[in-house]
Amino acid sequence: MHDDVIRHEDRDAMIRAALAEHGDTGVTPRHTLFFFHGDGDHDDLNEVARRAGFLTRGQDDATILETTMAVDEAAFAPVSAMMQSWAAAFQLDYDGWECAVVTN
Known part of the structure; x- marks a missing residue:
């Protein structure tokens, strides 16, 4: 891996x-x-993701998976690992994730 x-x-x-800076614990x-x-x-990828409960959208060479979930480390780490393994399995680049800030 490159530096x-x-x-x-x-x-x-x-x-x-970054979420924590806004008072969001991710839970x-x-x-x-x-x-x-x-x-x-x-x-x-779309087929496997739908079976796992994700909504899927995209076109051509891009796919976006959507779900509602907590993003604290304990909840998120296994999902992040799954995304990386799906990318490897389907010869795609996993470009990360994003979510809204929730402070309540």
Whole structure:
């Protein structure tokens, strides 16, 4: 791995730190998006993701998975690992995630 490549676990932690700056612990479920791109098998990704309970959308070489979930480290780590394994399995690039800030 190159030094300029940030691991997904580190990127996840950076997003959680940004949420924490706004008073968000990540434990409240919220709309969360996961981004995939590349020339791999988006159709198979969509099928597996739908079976796992995600909404899917996208076109051509991009897929976005949507769900409502908590994003604290304990809840999110297994989902992040699953996204990385799906990317590898379907020869796609997993480009990370985003969610809304929830402070209640």
